Amino acid sequence: MNQHDQSANPPSLFRNRFLQTILLSSVLLQIGIWVRNFAILLYVAERTNNDPYAISLISVAEFAPIFVFSFIGGTFADRWRPKLTMIWCDSLSAVSVFAVLLSIHFGSWESVYLVAFISAILSQFSQPSSMRLFKFHVPEEQLQQGMALFQSLMAIFMVLGPMLGTFVYSTFGLEISIAVMGVAFLLSALVLIRLPEDHMEAGTVAAKGQFRKDFTEGFRYVWQSQVLRMLGLAFVLAGLAVGAAQALNLFIVTERLGRNKEFLQYMLMVNGAAMLIGGGLVAAFAKKVPPQLLLAMGMLAGAVCTTIVGFSTSIPLTLTIQFLNGLMFPCIHIGISTMILRWSNSSIVGRVNGVLNPMFVGMMVVSMSFAGALKSALPLSTIYSGAGLLFLLGALMMLPIMKHKAPDQAQATQ
Incomplete structure:
Protein backbone atom coordinates (compact mmCIF):
# COMPACT_ATOMS: atom_id res chain seq x y z
CA MET A 1 0.00 0.00 0.00
CA GLU A 197 10.53 -1.83 -2.05
CA ASP A 198 9.04 -1.82 -5.55
CA HIS A 199 5.39 -2.80 -5.79
CA MET A 200 4.65 -5.76 -8.02
CA GLU A 201 2.87 -3.44 -10.43
CA ALA A 202 5.78 -0.98 -10.37
CA GLY A 203 7.86 -3.30 -12.52
CA THR A 204 6.10 -4.75 -15.53
CA VAL A 205 7.45 -7.85 -17.19
CA ALA A 206 6.21 -7.40 -20.74
CA ALA A 207 5.96 -10.11 -23.34
CA LYS A 208 8.68 -10.40 -25.94
CA GLY A 209 8.02 -8.32 -29.02
CA GLN A 210 5.98 -5.77 -27.05
CA PHE A 211 8.72 -3.12 -26.97
CA ARG A 212 7.66 -1.43 -30.23
CA LYS A 213 4.05 -1.35 -29.07
CA ASP A 214 5.03 0.13 -25.69
CA PHE A 215 7.33 2.62 -27.43
CA THR A 216 4.65 3.97 -29.78
CA GLU A 217 2.05 3.98 -27.00
CA GLY A 218 3.94 6.83 -25.32
CA PHE A 219 3.60 9.04 -28.41
CA ARG A 220 -0.06 8.07 -28.83
CA TYR A 221 -0.81 8.84 -25.17
CA VAL A 222 0.69 12.33 -25.44
CA TRP A 223 -1.08 13.04 -28.74
CA GLN A 224 -4.49 11.98 -27.40
CA SER A 225 -4.26 14.28 -24.36
CA GLN A 226 -4.93 17.95 -25.12
CA VAL A 227 -3.06 18.97 -21.95
CA LEU A 228 0.06 16.96 -22.84
CA ARG A 229 -0.08 18.18 -26.48
CA MET A 230 -0.14 21.81 -25.33
CA LEU A 231 2.64 21.03 -22.86
CA GLY A 232 4.72 19.60 -25.73
CA LEU A 233 4.29 22.82 -27.72
CA ALA A 234 5.26 24.86 -24.65
CA PHE A 235 8.37 22.63 -24.30
CA VAL A 236 9.39 23.37 -27.90
CA LEU A 237 8.93 27.14 -27.55
CA ALA A 238 10.68 27.29 -24.16
CA GLY A 239 13.60 25.23 -25.48
CA LEU A 240 14.10 27.57 -28.44
CA ALA A 241 13.96 30.63 -26.18
CA VAL A 242 16.26 29.27 -23.44
CA GLY A 243 18.87 28.00 -25.92
CA ALA A 244 19.25 31.31 -27.74
CA ALA A 245 19.37 33.37 -24.53
CA GLN A 246 21.86 31.07 -22.77
CA ALA A 247 24.20 30.86 -25.74
CA LEU A 248 24.45 34.66 -26.03
CA ASN A 249 24.63 35.59 -22.32
CA LEU A 250 28.36 36.22 -22.67
CA PHE A 251 27.70 38.92 -25.30
CA ILE A 252 25.16 40.60 -23.02
CA VAL A 253 28.01 40.96 -20.50
CA THR A 254 30.69 42.12 -22.94
CA GLU A 255 28.67 44.19 -25.45
CA ARG A 256 25.60 45.50 -23.64
CA LEU A 257 27.15 45.93 -20.18
CA GLY A 258 30.75 46.60 -21.25
CA ARG A 259 32.26 44.21 -18.70
CA ASN A 260 34.78 41.40 -19.11
CA LYS A 261 33.64 37.79 -19.53
CA GLU A 262 34.34 36.93 -15.86
CA PHE A 263 31.34 39.09 -14.90
CA LEU A 264 29.07 36.39 -16.33
CA GLN A 265 29.55 34.26 -13.20
CA TYR A 266 27.96 37.02 -11.08
CA MET A 267 24.93 37.14 -13.37
CA LEU A 268 24.57 33.37 -13.07
CA MET A 269 25.00 33.45 -9.28
CA VAL A 270 22.29 36.14 -8.93
CA ASN A 271 20.01 34.05 -11.14
CA GLY A 272 20.74 30.85 -9.18
CA ALA A 273 20.20 32.50 -5.79
CA ALA A 274 16.84 33.85 -6.99
CA MET A 275 15.87 30.37 -8.24
CA LEU A 276 16.55 29.00 -4.77
CA ILE A 277 14.26 31.61 -3.20
CA GLY A 278 11.66 31.11 -5.93
CA GLY A 279 11.60 27.35 -5.38
CA GLY A 280 10.95 27.92 -1.67
CA LEU A 281 8.14 30.40 -2.38
CA VAL A 282 6.47 28.03 -4.85
CA ALA A 283 6.70 25.21 -2.30
CA ALA A 284 4.85 27.44 0.18
CA PHE A 285 1.84 28.22 -2.03
CA ALA A 286 2.02 25.29 -4.50
CA LYS A 287 -1.22 23.65 -3.32
CA LYS A 288 -3.29 26.73 -4.19
CA VAL A 289 -2.09 27.26 -7.80
CA PRO A 290 -2.91 24.94 -10.74
CA PRO A 291 0.28 23.80 -12.53
CA GLN A 292 -0.98 25.25 -15.85
CA LEU A 293 -1.18 28.70 -14.25
CA LEU A 294 2.22 28.20 -12.62
CA LEU A 295 3.80 27.37 -15.99
CA ALA A 296 2.07 30.30 -17.73
CA MET A 297 3.27 32.72 -15.01
CA GLY A 298 6.85 31.47 -15.34
CA MET A 299 6.85 31.80 -19.14
CA LEU A 300 5.21 35.23 -19.06
CA ALA A 301 7.89 36.44 -16.62
CA GLY A 302 10.52 34.88 -18.92
CA ALA A 303 9.07 36.81 -21.87
CA VAL A 304 9.27 40.18 -20.12
CA CYS A 305 12.65 39.63 -18.43
CA THR A 306 14.40 38.20 -21.51
CA THR A 307 13.27 41.15 -23.64
CA ILE A 308 14.44 43.73 -21.07
CA VAL A 309 17.87 42.03 -20.70
CA GLY A 310 18.35 42.30 -24.48
CA PHE A 311 17.86 46.10 -24.39
CA SER A 312 19.44 46.97 -21.03
CA THR A 313 22.86 48.65 -20.84
CA SER A 314 22.60 49.21 -17.07
CA ILE A 315 24.35 46.71 -14.78
CA PRO A 316 21.96 47.29 -11.81
CA LEU A 317 18.90 46.91 -14.08
CA THR A 318 20.23 43.75 -15.75
CA LEU A 319 21.11 42.14 -12.40
CA THR A 320 17.68 43.07 -11.00
CA ILE A 321 15.92 41.54 -14.02
CA GLN A 322 18.12 38.42 -13.79
CA PHE A 323 17.03 38.10 -10.15
CA LEU A 324 13.33 38.48 -11.01
CA ASN A 325 13.67 36.01 -13.87
CA GLY A 326 15.37 33.49 -11.55
CA LEU A 327 12.65 34.04 -8.97
CA MET A 328 9.95 33.02 -11.47
CA PHE A 329 11.86 30.32 -13.38
CA PRO A 330 11.01 27.54 -10.87
CA CYS A 331 7.35 28.04 -11.87
CA ILE A 332 8.24 26.64 -15.31
CA HIS A 333 10.09 23.55 -14.06
CA ILE A 334 7.63 22.76 -11.27
CA GLY A 335 4.57 23.39 -13.47
CA ILE A 336 5.86 21.08 -16.21
CA SER A 337 6.88 18.25 -13.85
CA THR A 338 3.58 18.39 -11.96
CA MET A 339 1.54 18.34 -15.18
CA ILE A 340 3.42 15.28 -16.48
CA LEU A 341 2.79 13.44 -13.21
CA ARG A 342 -0.88 14.43 -12.84
CA TRP A 343 -1.94 13.82 -16.43
CA SER A 344 -0.06 10.55 -16.92
CA ASN A 345 -1.15 7.13 -15.78
CA SER A 346 1.48 5.67 -13.43
CA SER A 347 2.08 2.82 -15.90
CA ILE A 348 3.18 5.27 -18.63
CA VAL A 349 4.91 8.14 -16.76
CA GLY A 350 8.34 7.06 -18.04
CA ARG A 351 7.25 7.08 -21.69
CA VAL A 352 5.45 10.44 -21.42
CA ASN A 353 8.59 11.91 -19.87
CA GLY A 354 10.65 10.26 -22.62
CA VAL A 355 8.50 11.86 -25.34
CA LEU A 356 8.34 15.38 -23.89
CA ASN A 357 11.85 15.84 -22.45
CA PRO A 358 13.70 15.66 -25.82
CA MET A 359 11.38 18.33 -27.23
CA PHE A 360 12.81 20.89 -24.79
CA VAL A 361 16.44 19.75 -24.97
CA GLY A 362 16.31 19.25 -28.74
CA MET A 363 14.99 22.73 -29.43
CA MET A 364 17.45 24.21 -26.93
CA VAL A 365 20.39 22.61 -28.77
CA VAL A 366 18.97 23.71 -32.16
CA SER A 367 18.70 27.35 -31.05
CA MET A 368 22.16 27.19 -29.43
CA SER A 369 23.54 25.93 -32.76
CA PHE A 370 22.01 28.85 -34.68
CA ALA A 371 22.78 31.47 -32.02
CA GLY A 372 26.16 32.34 -33.56
CA ALA A 373 24.66 32.88 -37.02
CA LEU A 374 21.83 34.96 -35.53
CA LYS A 375 24.37 37.07 -33.63
CA SER A 376 26.22 37.80 -36.90
CA ALA A 377 23.03 38.87 -38.66
CA LEU A 378 20.97 40.62 -35.96
CA PRO A 379 21.48 42.90 -32.97
CA LEU A 380 21.28 41.31 -29.49
CA SER A 381 18.15 43.30 -28.63
CA THR A 382 16.30 41.76 -31.61
CA ILE A 383 17.39 38.20 -30.77
CA TYR A 384 16.38 38.56 -27.12
CA SER A 385 13.05 40.13 -28.14
CA GLY A 386 12.48 37.08 -30.35
CA ALA A 387 13.27 34.78 -27.42
CA GLY A 388 10.84 36.79 -25.28
CA LEU A 389 8.14 36.36 -27.95
CA LEU A 390 8.68 32.57 -27.89
CA PHE A 391 8.17 32.57 -24.11
CA LEU A 392 4.99 34.62 -24.56
CA LEU A 393 3.64 32.13 -27.13
CA GLY A 394 4.45 29.32 -24.69
CA ALA A 395 2.41 31.05 -21.99
CA LEU A 396 -0.51 31.47 -24.44
CA MET A 397 -0.43 27.68 -25.08
CA MET A 398 -1.71 27.24 -21.52
CA LEU A 399 -4.89 29.31 -22.04
CA PRO A 400 -7.00 26.55 -23.72
CA ILE A 401 -6.19 24.09 -20.91
CA MET A 402 -6.15 26.46 -17.93
CA LYS A 403 -9.30 25.00 -16.35
CA HIS A 404 -8.63 21.34 -17.11
CA LYS A 405 -8.55 18.99 -14.14
CA ALA A 406 -6.27 15.94 -13.93
CA PRO A 407 -8.20 12.82 -15.04
CA ASP A 408 -9.16 10.19 -12.47
CA GLN A 409 -7.36 7.49 -14.42
CA ALA A 410 -4.08 9.39 -14.00
CA GLN A 411 -4.42 8.77 -10.28
CA ALA A 412 -5.33 5.11 -10.64
CA THR A 413 -3.19 1.95 -10.63
CA GLN A 414 -2.40 2.28 -6.97
Whole structure:
Protein backbone atom coordinates (compact mmCIF):
# COMPACT_ATOMS: atom_id res chain seq x y z
CA MET A 1 0.00 0.00 0.00
CA ASN A 2 1.49 3.36 -0.99
CA GLN A 3 1.16 6.91 0.18
CA HIS A 4 -1.94 7.57 -1.93
CA ASP A 5 -3.93 5.13 0.14
CA GLN A 6 -3.42 7.07 3.33
CA SER A 7 -5.70 9.58 4.97
CA ALA A 8 -6.75 12.92 3.56
CA ASN A 9 -4.12 14.61 5.72
CA PRO A 10 -0.81 12.99 4.73
CA PRO A 11 2.27 13.54 6.92
CA SER A 12 4.81 16.27 6.22
CA LEU A 13 6.80 15.83 3.02
CA PHE A 14 10.02 15.90 5.02
CA ARG A 15 8.91 12.79 6.90
CA ASN A 16 8.31 10.92 3.65
CA ARG A 17 11.00 8.22 3.52
CA PHE A 18 10.98 8.13 -0.27
CA LEU A 19 11.54 11.89 -0.54
CA GLN A 20 14.28 11.89 2.13
CA THR A 21 16.13 9.17 0.23
CA ILE A 22 15.71 10.63 -3.24
CA LEU A 23 16.84 14.12 -2.10
CA LEU A 24 20.00 12.71 -0.46
CA SER A 25 20.72 10.70 -3.62
CA SER A 26 20.20 13.86 -5.72
CA VAL A 27 22.65 15.83 -3.55
CA LEU A 28 25.34 13.18 -4.17
CA LEU A 29 24.58 13.05 -7.90
CA GLN A 30 24.71 16.84 -8.21
CA ILE A 31 28.10 16.93 -6.49
CA GLY A 32 29.40 14.34 -8.95
CA ILE A 33 27.86 16.02 -12.00
CA TRP A 34 29.10 19.55 -11.24
CA VAL A 35 32.62 18.37 -10.39
CA ARG A 36 32.57 16.34 -13.64
CA ASN A 37 31.25 19.20 -15.78
CA PHE A 38 33.84 21.73 -14.68
CA ALA A 39 36.73 19.27 -14.57
CA ILE A 40 36.05 18.21 -18.18
CA LEU A 41 35.43 21.79 -19.37
CA LEU A 42 38.59 23.23 -17.79
CA TYR A 43 40.74 20.24 -18.74
CA VAL A 44 39.66 20.23 -22.41
CA ALA A 45 40.11 24.02 -22.59
CA GLU A 46 43.66 23.69 -21.23
CA ARG A 47 44.54 20.67 -23.32
CA THR A 48 43.30 22.12 -26.63
CA ASN A 49 44.15 25.79 -26.00
CA ASN A 50 40.44 26.80 -25.90
CA ASP A 51 39.60 25.10 -29.20
CA PRO A 52 35.85 25.86 -29.69
CA TYR A 53 35.25 22.58 -31.57
CA ALA A 54 36.77 20.45 -28.78
CA ILE A 55 34.81 22.38 -26.15
CA SER A 56 31.53 22.11 -28.09
CA LEU A 57 32.00 18.31 -28.20
CA ILE A 58 31.42 18.29 -24.43
CA SER A 59 27.86 19.55 -24.98
CA VAL A 60 27.37 16.98 -27.74
CA ALA A 61 28.47 14.20 -25.35
CA GLU A 62 26.04 15.47 -22.68
CA PHE A 63 22.99 16.18 -24.87
CA ALA A 64 23.17 13.69 -27.77
CA PRO A 65 22.13 10.70 -25.61
CA ILE A 66 18.93 12.55 -24.66
CA PHE A 67 17.74 12.47 -28.29
CA VAL A 68 18.58 8.81 -28.81
CA PHE A 69 17.90 7.27 -25.42
CA SER A 70 15.15 9.36 -23.80
CA PHE A 71 12.33 7.54 -25.67
CA ILE A 72 13.99 4.14 -25.15
CA GLY A 73 14.85 4.82 -21.50
CA GLY A 74 11.31 5.99 -20.74
CA THR A 75 9.85 2.84 -22.30
CA PHE A 76 12.12 0.50 -20.34
CA ALA A 77 11.55 2.51 -17.15
CA ASP A 78 7.85 1.66 -17.43
CA ARG A 79 8.66 -2.05 -17.87
CA TRP A 80 11.36 -2.47 -15.20
CA ARG A 81 11.25 -2.12 -11.42
CA PRO A 82 12.09 1.56 -10.81
CA LYS A 83 14.09 1.15 -7.57
CA LEU A 84 16.33 -1.54 -9.07
CA THR A 85 16.68 0.45 -12.30
CA MET A 86 17.95 3.51 -10.42
CA ILE A 87 20.39 1.51 -8.29
CA TRP A 88 21.77 -0.29 -11.34
CA CYS A 89 22.12 2.96 -13.33
CA ASP A 90 24.08 4.73 -10.58
CA SER A 91 26.23 1.63 -10.00
CA LEU A 92 27.01 1.23 -13.71
CA SER A 93 27.80 4.97 -13.94
CA ALA A 94 30.31 4.58 -11.11
CA VAL A 95 31.91 1.50 -12.72
CA SER A 96 32.16 3.25 -16.10
CA VAL A 97 33.74 6.32 -14.48
CA PHE A 98 36.49 4.24 -12.87
CA ALA A 99 37.07 2.36 -16.15
CA VAL A 100 37.45 5.65 -18.02
CA LEU A 101 39.70 6.94 -15.23
CA LEU A 102 42.11 4.05 -15.89
CA SER A 103 42.06 4.90 -19.60
CA ILE A 104 42.86 8.56 -18.87
CA HIS A 105 45.65 7.55 -16.47
CA PHE A 106 47.34 5.50 -19.18
CA GLY A 107 47.33 8.31 -21.69
CA SER A 108 44.03 8.50 -23.58
CA TRP A 109 42.87 11.99 -22.52
CA GLU A 110 40.05 12.01 -25.11
CA SER A 111 38.31 9.43 -22.88
CA VAL A 112 37.02 12.34 -20.78
CA TYR A 113 34.18 12.68 -23.28
CA LEU A 114 33.06 9.14 -22.44
CA VAL A 115 32.51 10.10 -18.79
CA ALA A 116 29.79 12.59 -19.77
CA PHE A 117 28.42 10.39 -22.58
CA ILE A 118 27.92 7.18 -20.56
CA SER A 119 26.40 8.86 -17.49
CA ALA A 120 24.06 10.86 -19.78
CA ILE A 121 22.84 7.59 -21.36
CA LEU A 122 22.22 5.93 -17.99
CA SER A 123 20.40 8.99 -16.65
CA GLN A 124 17.78 8.52 -19.42
CA PHE A 125 16.79 5.25 -17.72
CA SER A 126 17.17 6.48 -14.13
CA GLN A 127 15.33 9.82 -14.35
CA PRO A 128 11.96 8.47 -15.63
CA SER A 129 12.17 5.70 -13.01
CA SER A 130 12.48 8.44 -10.37
CA MET A 131 9.38 10.13 -11.82
CA ARG A 132 7.45 6.84 -11.55
CA LEU A 133 8.42 6.43 -7.91
CA PHE A 134 7.35 10.01 -7.26
CA LYS A 135 3.92 9.06 -8.60
CA PHE A 136 3.75 6.01 -6.30
CA HIS A 137 5.12 7.45 -3.05
CA VAL A 138 4.13 11.14 -2.93
CA PRO A 139 0.45 11.96 -2.29
CA GLU A 140 -1.29 13.76 -5.17
CA GLU A 141 -1.79 16.98 -3.21
CA GLN A 142 1.93 17.13 -2.33
CA LEU A 143 3.36 16.48 -5.83
CA GLN A 144 3.82 20.17 -6.63
CA GLN A 145 5.52 20.86 -3.27
CA GLY A 146 7.80 17.88 -3.83
CA MET A 147 8.82 19.20 -7.24
CA ALA A 148 9.47 22.62 -5.65
CA LEU A 149 11.92 20.97 -3.22
CA PHE A 150 13.75 19.41 -6.16
CA GLN A 151 13.87 22.78 -7.92
CA SER A 152 15.35 24.37 -4.80
CA LEU A 153 18.02 21.67 -4.68
CA MET A 154 18.92 22.29 -8.33
CA ALA A 155 19.12 26.03 -7.63
CA ILE A 156 21.50 25.50 -4.70
CA PHE A 157 23.88 23.65 -6.99
CA MET A 158 23.54 26.26 -9.74
CA VAL A 159 25.06 28.67 -7.22
CA LEU A 160 27.53 26.34 -5.49
CA GLY A 161 28.23 23.85 -8.30
CA PRO A 162 30.55 26.00 -10.46
CA MET A 163 32.59 27.02 -7.40
CA LEU A 164 32.79 23.42 -6.14
CA GLY A 165 33.77 22.04 -9.57
CA THR A 166 36.40 24.71 -10.16
CA PHE A 167 37.87 24.28 -6.66
CA VAL A 168 38.17 20.47 -6.90
CA TYR A 169 39.77 20.59 -10.37
CA SER A 170 42.19 23.45 -9.61
CA THR A 171 43.22 21.86 -6.29
CA PHE A 172 43.39 18.16 -7.15
CA GLY A 173 43.45 17.92 -10.96
CA LEU A 174 41.48 15.86 -13.47
CA GLU A 175 41.92 12.31 -12.15
CA ILE A 176 40.82 13.11 -8.58
CA SER A 177 37.87 15.11 -9.97
CA ILE A 178 36.71 12.16 -12.06
CA ALA A 179 37.22 9.84 -9.07
CA VAL A 180 35.04 12.14 -6.92
CA MET A 181 32.27 11.70 -9.48
CA GLY A 182 32.64 7.90 -9.37
CA VAL A 183 32.48 7.83 -5.57
CA ALA A 184 29.45 10.18 -5.55
CA PHE A 185 27.53 7.90 -7.94
CA LEU A 186 28.49 4.83 -5.90
CA LEU A 187 27.28 6.47 -2.68
CA SER A 188 24.04 7.46 -4.43
CA ALA A 189 23.44 3.82 -5.41
CA LEU A 190 23.97 2.77 -1.77
CA VAL A 191 21.58 5.47 -0.52
CA LEU A 192 18.88 4.30 -2.96
CA ILE A 193 18.82 0.89 -1.25
CA ARG A 194 16.84 2.70 1.47
CA LEU A 195 13.94 3.36 -0.95
CA PRO A 196 10.70 1.48 -0.22
CA GLU A 197 10.53 -1.83 -2.05
CA ASP A 198 9.04 -1.82 -5.55
CA HIS A 199 5.39 -2.80 -5.79
CA MET A 200 4.65 -5.76 -8.02
CA GLU A 201 2.87 -3.44 -10.43
CA ALA A 202 5.78 -0.98 -10.37
CA GLY A 203 7.86 -3.30 -12.52
CA THR A 204 6.10 -4.75 -15.53
CA VAL A 205 7.45 -7.85 -17.19
CA ALA A 206 6.21 -7.40 -20.74
CA ALA A 207 5.96 -10.11 -23.34
CA LYS A 208 8.68 -10.40 -25.94
CA GLY A 209 8.02 -8.32 -29.02
CA GLN A 210 5.98 -5.77 -27.05
CA PHE A 211 8.72 -3.12 -26.97
CA ARG A 212 7.66 -1.43 -30.23
CA LYS A 213 4.05 -1.35 -29.07
CA ASP A 214 5.03 0.13 -25.69
CA PHE A 215 7.33 2.62 -27.43
CA THR A 216 4.65 3.97 -29.78
CA GLU A 217 2.05 3.98 -27.00
CA GLY A 218 3.94 6.83 -25.32
CA PHE A 219 3.60 9.04 -28.41
CA ARG A 220 -0.06 8.07 -28.83
CA TYR A 221 -0.81 8.84 -25.17
CA VAL A 222 0.69 12.33 -25.44
CA TRP A 223 -1.08 13.04 -28.74
CA GLN A 224 -4.49 11.98 -27.40
CA SER A 225 -4.26 14.28 -24.36
CA GLN A 226 -4.93 17.95 -25.12
CA VAL A 227 -3.06 18.97 -21.95
CA LEU A 228 0.06 16.96 -22.84
CA ARG A 229 -0.08 18.18 -26.48
CA MET A 230 -0.14 21.81 -25.33
CA LEU A 231 2.64 21.03 -22.86
CA GLY A 232 4.72 19.60 -25.73
CA LEU A 233 4.29 22.82 -27.72
CA ALA A 234 5.26 24.86 -24.65
CA PHE A 235 8.37 22.63 -24.30
CA VAL A 236 9.39 23.37 -27.90
CA LEU A 237 8.93 27.14 -27.55
CA ALA A 238 10.68 27.29 -24.16
CA GLY A 239 13.60 25.23 -25.48
CA LEU A 240 14.10 27.57 -28.44
CA ALA A 241 13.96 30.63 -26.18
CA VAL A 242 16.26 29.27 -23.44
CA GLY A 243 18.87 28.00 -25.92
CA ALA A 244 19.25 31.31 -27.74
CA ALA A 245 19.37 33.37 -24.53
CA GLN A 246 21.86 31.07 -22.77
CA ALA A 247 24.20 30.86 -25.74
CA LEU A 248 24.45 34.66 -26.03
CA ASN A 249 24.63 35.59 -22.32
CA LEU A 250 28.36 36.22 -22.67
CA PHE A 251 27.70 38.92 -25.30
CA ILE A 252 25.16 40.60 -23.02
CA VAL A 253 28.01 40.96 -20.50
CA THR A 254 30.69 42.12 -22.94
CA GLU A 255 28.67 44.19 -25.45
CA ARG A 256 25.60 45.50 -23.64
CA LEU A 257 27.15 45.93 -20.18
CA GLY A 258 30.75 46.60 -21.25
CA ARG A 259 32.26 44.21 -18.70
CA ASN A 260 34.78 41.40 -19.11
CA LYS A 261 33.64 37.79 -19.53
CA GLU A 262 34.34 36.93 -15.86
CA PHE A 263 31.34 39.09 -14.90
CA LEU A 264 29.07 36.39 -16.33
CA GLN A 265 29.55 34.26 -13.20
CA TYR A 266 27.96 37.02 -11.08
CA MET A 267 24.93 37.14 -13.37
CA LEU A 268 24.57 33.37 -13.07
CA MET A 269 25.00 33.45 -9.28
CA VAL A 270 22.29 36.14 -8.93
CA ASN A 271 20.01 34.05 -11.14
CA GLY A 272 20.74 30.85 -9.18
CA ALA A 273 20.20 32.50 -5.79
CA ALA A 274 16.84 33.85 -6.99
CA MET A 275 15.87 30.37 -8.24
CA LEU A 276 16.55 29.00 -4.77
CA ILE A 277 14.26 31.61 -3.20
CA GLY A 278 11.66 31.11 -5.93
CA GLY A 279 11.60 27.35 -5.38
CA GLY A 280 10.95 27.92 -1.67
CA LEU A 281 8.14 30.40 -2.38
CA VAL A 282 6.47 28.03 -4.85
CA ALA A 283 6.70 25.21 -2.30
CA ALA A 284 4.85 27.44 0.18
CA PHE A 285 1.84 28.22 -2.03
CA ALA A 286 2.02 25.29 -4.50
CA LYS A 287 -1.22 23.65 -3.32
CA LYS A 288 -3.29 26.73 -4.19
CA VAL A 289 -2.09 27.26 -7.80
CA PRO A 290 -2.91 24.94 -10.74
CA PRO A 291 0.28 23.80 -12.53
CA GLN A 292 -0.98 25.25 -15.85
CA LEU A 293 -1.18 28.70 -14.25
CA LEU A 294 2.22 28.20 -12.62
CA LEU A 295 3.80 27.37 -15.99
CA ALA A 296 2.07 30.30 -17.73
CA MET A 297 3.27 32.72 -15.01
CA GLY A 298 6.85 31.47 -15.34
CA MET A 299 6.85 31.80 -19.14
CA LEU A 300 5.21 35.23 -19.06
CA ALA A 301 7.89 36.44 -16.62
CA GLY A 302 10.52 34.88 -18.92
CA ALA A 303 9.07 36.81 -21.87
CA VAL A 304 9.27 40.18 -20.12
CA CYS A 305 12.65 39.63 -18.43
CA THR A 306 14.40 38.20 -21.51
CA THR A 307 13.27 41.15 -23.64
CA ILE A 308 14.44 43.73 -21.07
CA VAL A 309 17.87 42.03 -20.70
CA GLY A 310 18.35 42.30 -24.48
CA PHE A 311 17.86 46.10 -24.39
CA SER A 312 19.44 46.97 -21.03
CA THR A 313 22.86 48.65 -20.84
CA SER A 314 22.60 49.21 -17.07
CA ILE A 315 24.35 46.71 -14.78
CA PRO A 316 21.96 47.29 -11.81
CA LEU A 317 18.90 46.91 -14.08
CA THR A 318 20.23 43.75 -15.75
CA LEU A 319 21.11 42.14 -12.40
CA THR A 320 17.68 43.07 -11.00
CA ILE A 321 15.92 41.54 -14.02
CA GLN A 322 18.12 38.42 -13.79
CA PHE A 323 17.03 38.10 -10.15
CA LEU A 324 13.33 38.48 -11.01
CA ASN A 325 13.67 36.01 -13.87
CA GLY A 326 15.37 33.49 -11.55
CA LEU A 327 12.65 34.04 -8.97
CA MET A 328 9.95 33.02 -11.47
CA PHE A 329 11.86 30.32 -13.38
CA PRO A 330 11.01 27.54 -10.87
CA CYS A 331 7.35 28.04 -11.87
CA ILE A 332 8.24 26.64 -15.31
CA HIS A 333 10.09 23.55 -14.06
CA ILE A 334 7.63 22.76 -11.27
CA GLY A 335 4.57 23.39 -13.47
CA ILE A 336 5.86 21.08 -16.21
CA SER A 337 6.88 18.25 -13.85
CA THR A 338 3.58 18.39 -11.96
CA MET A 339 1.54 18.34 -15.18
CA ILE A 340 3.42 15.28 -16.48
CA LEU A 341 2.79 13.44 -13.21
CA ARG A 342 -0.88 14.43 -12.84
CA TRP A 343 -1.94 13.82 -16.43
CA SER A 344 -0.06 10.55 -16.92
CA ASN A 345 -1.15 7.13 -15.78
CA SER A 346 1.48 5.67 -13.43
CA SER A 347 2.08 2.82 -15.90
CA ILE A 348 3.18 5.27 -18.63
CA VAL A 349 4.91 8.14 -16.76
CA GLY A 350 8.34 7.06 -18.04
CA ARG A 351 7.25 7.08 -21.69
CA VAL A 352 5.45 10.44 -21.42
CA ASN A 353 8.59 11.91 -19.87
CA GLY A 354 10.65 10.26 -22.62
CA VAL A 355 8.50 11.86 -25.34
CA LEU A 356 8.34 15.38 -23.89
CA ASN A 357 11.85 15.84 -22.45
CA PRO A 358 13.70 15.66 -25.82
CA MET A 359 11.38 18.33 -27.23
CA PHE A 360 12.81 20.89 -24.79
CA VAL A 361 16.44 19.75 -24.97
CA GLY A 362 16.31 19.25 -28.74
CA MET A 363 14.99 22.73 -29.43
CA MET A 364 17.45 24.21 -26.93
CA VAL A 365 20.39 22.61 -28.77
CA VAL A 366 18.97 23.71 -32.16
CA SER A 367 18.70 27.35 -31.05
CA MET A 368 22.16 27.19 -29.43
CA SER A 369 23.54 25.93 -32.76
CA PHE A 370 22.01 28.85 -34.68
CA ALA A 371 22.78 31.47 -32.02
CA GLY A 372 26.16 32.34 -33.56
CA ALA A 373 24.66 32.88 -37.02
CA LEU A 374 21.83 34.96 -35.53
CA LYS A 375 24.37 37.07 -33.63
CA SER A 376 26.22 37.80 -36.90
CA ALA A 377 23.03 38.87 -38.66
CA LEU A 378 20.97 40.62 -35.96
CA PRO A 379 21.48 42.90 -32.97
CA LEU A 380 21.28 41.31 -29.49
CA SER A 381 18.15 43.30 -28.63
CA THR A 382 16.30 41.76 -31.61
CA ILE A 383 17.39 38.20 -30.77
CA TYR A 384 16.38 38.56 -27.12
CA SER A 385 13.05 40.13 -28.14
CA GLY A 386 12.48 37.08 -30.35
CA ALA A 387 13.27 34.78 -27.42
CA GLY A 388 10.84 36.79 -25.28
CA LEU A 389 8.14 36.36 -27.95
CA LEU A 390 8.68 32.57 -27.89
CA PHE A 391 8.17 32.57 -24.11
CA LEU A 392 4.99 34.62 -24.56
CA LEU A 393 3.64 32.13 -27.13
CA GLY A 394 4.45 29.32 -24.69
CA ALA A 395 2.41 31.05 -21.99
CA LEU A 396 -0.51 31.47 -24.44
CA MET A 397 -0.43 27.68 -25.08
CA MET A 398 -1.71 27.24 -21.52
CA LEU A 399 -4.89 29.31 -22.04
CA PRO A 400 -7.00 26.55 -23.72
CA ILE A 401 -6.19 24.09 -20.91
CA MET A 402 -6.15 26.46 -17.93
CA LYS A 403 -9.30 25.00 -16.35
CA HIS A 404 -8.63 21.34 -17.11
CA LYS A 405 -8.55 18.99 -14.14
CA ALA A 406 -6.27 15.94 -13.93
CA PRO A 407 -8.20 12.82 -15.04
CA ASP A 408 -9.16 10.19 -12.47
CA GLN A 409 -7.36 7.49 -14.42
CA ALA A 410 -4.08 9.39 -14.00
CA GLN A 411 -4.42 8.77 -10.28
CA ALA A 412 -5.33 5.11 -10.64
CA THR A 413 -3.19 1.95 -10.63
CA GLN A 414 -2.40 2.28 -6.97
